Amino acid sequence: MATSAESRTRAYRWRMPVAWWLKSTHYTLYMVRELTAVFGALWAILFLAQVPLMKADYAGWLSQMRSPGWVLFSFVSLLFVLYHVWTWFNLMGSVLYIRLGKSPIPGTAINALMFAVWAVASIVIALVVATPILVG
Amino acid sequence: MAERTIGLSVTRFRPGEDRQPVSQTFTIPYHDDWVVLDALQYIKDRHDGSLSFRWSCHMGVCGSCGMMVNGVPKLTCAAFLRDYFPNEVRVEPLANFPVIRDLVVDIDDFMHKLAEVKPYIIRDDLETAPVGFGHEFRQAPEEVDDYRQFSMCINCMLCYSACPVYGMEPRFLGPAAIALAHRYNMDSRDQGRNERMPVIGSSEGIWECTYIGECSVVCPKNVDPASAIQRTKLATTNDWFRSILMPWGKR
Numbered sequence: 209m210a211t212s213a214e215s216r217t218r219a220y221r222w223r224m225p226v227a228w229w230l231k232s233t234h235y236t237l238y239m240v241r242e243l244t245a246v247f248g249a250l251w252a253i254l255f256l257a258q259v260p261l262m263k264a265d266y267a268g269w270l271s272q273m274r275s276p277g278w279v280l281f282s283f284v285s286l287l288f289v290l291y292h293v294w295t296w297f298n299l300m301g302s303v304l305y306i307r308l309g310k311s312p313i314p315g316t317a318i319n320a321l322m323f324a325v326w327a328v329a330s331i332v333i334a335l336v337v338a339t340p341i342l343v344g
Numbered sequence: 345m346a347e348r349t350i351g352l353s354v355t356r357f358r359p360g361e362d363r364q365p366v367s368q369t370f371t372i373p374y375h376d377d378w379v380v381l382d383a384l385q386y387i388k389d390r391h392d393g394s395l396s397f398r399w400s401c402h403m404g405v406c407g408s409c410g411m412m413v414n415g416v417p418k419l420t421c422a423a424f425l426r427d428y429f430p431n432e433v434r435v436e437p438l439a440n441f442p443v444i445r446d447l448v449v450d451i452d453d454f455m456h457k458l459a460e461v462k463p464y465i466i467r468d469d470l471e472t473a474p475v476g477f478g479h480e481f482r483q484a485p486e487e488v489d490d491y492r493q494f495s496m497c498i499n500c501m502l503c504y505s506a507c508p509v510y511g512m513e514p515r516f517l518g519p520a521a522i523a524l525a526h527r528y529n530m531d532s533r534d535q536g537r538n539e540r541m542p543v544i545g546s547s548e549g550i551w552e553c554t555y556i557g558e559c560s561v562v563c564p565k566n567v568d569p570a571s572a573i574q575r576t577k578l579a580t581t582n583d584w585f586r587s588i589l590m591p592w593g594k595r
């Protein structure tokens with residue numbers, strides 16, 4: 209009878225395949241979610257990097273903002289960020305455990321609340337910030 | 345009518361003889377009330393008595409029959425052949441664990457991790473409290489609900505096998521151990537949270553988790569270890585803020 213130490217040295221060591229994240233849709237979606245953060249961060253950094261130009265040459269900055277490349281990049285980044293937000297808010301229900309009296313708030317209610325707050329915040333931003341700029 | 349059959353491709357590995365596992369295919373009678381474990385038992389009885397695998401209860405309670413079925417971690421006593429028939433079923437040892445023989449994996453790592461999180465009620469007053477009657481710690485039903493889900497774990501390790509983080513970093517404490525730590529931390533009778541936190545909050549603990557979430561998908565008992573890990577992250581972060589804002593306060 210082999211001792212446990214012996215059998216361990218003779219055991220077959222399993223190794224993670226490099227393409228593990230292609231093995232299931234869940235894993236792949238997880239990788240996509242992680243990638244979305246890169247786009248979000250990259251967009252923010254590039255946008256901030258252009259702020260000095262906005263001060264120095266506003267017209268130049270505007271035309272840069274309207275260039276097809278930047279618009280496309282922004283659009284793609286937006287889609288990625290929206291996906292990221294979707295996954296993040298849907299996670300909240302399982303993270304937050306709040307018991308009111310005898311029963312905890314259901315996770316689905318927490319998720320719904322997150323999306324509701326998001327919608328309200330977006331509307332407020334649209335009305336207070338964006339509309340004056342667009343209307344002039 | 346000819347007897348219906350189903351193919352099972354099963355991983356074989358003989359330590360000391362095989363360099364790496366190979367798969368062997370068996371064709372056996374198909375019964376729609378058979379589970380994969382029944383099929384393995386049939387192979388062991390009729391084809392090859394040396395086929396090795398673990399099981400005990402045959403009813404989803406003991407947690408010892410976990411294997412990869414078509415690449416997904418499953419309790420083989422709860423995986424019906426009818427869900428795969430007429431296709432061949434691939435049975436492999438639980439991923440992410442060293443293979444000792446055939447379908448048997450080395451579970452020592454998990455056993456150590458389980459012990460590390462002290463999965464039992466810890467009280468300061470156990471020594472001094474009177475033994476016998478009166479030596480009980482009462483709990484309201486809603487307090488049981490706070491941890492009930494996390495107490496359902498049967499230590500089957502399917503979650504470890506589904507976790508790519510554990511696959512890449514075997515030092516990671518892992519889903520079930522953290523879920524069980526959380527179960528005791530949430531227990532109103534327990535006072536051991538501070539003893540568990542150094543292990544759970546270490547770099548091999550909760551912070552290794554990147555929320556892939558597959559542990560909760562494969563868990564046969566709906567423990568939702570992913571949620572336990574994220575809740576623990578939140579709780580430790582709260583602790584940290586509290587210790588910064590109120591250094592004099594003690595939990």
Ligand code: SF4
Nearest residue numbers: 497498500501503563
């Ligand atoms: S958390 Fe679920 S999958 Fe993991 S060991 Fe416990 S019962 Fe099994």
Ligand code: FES
Nearest residue numbers: 402406407409421
């Ligand atoms: S044999 Fe006990 S859980 Fe499957």
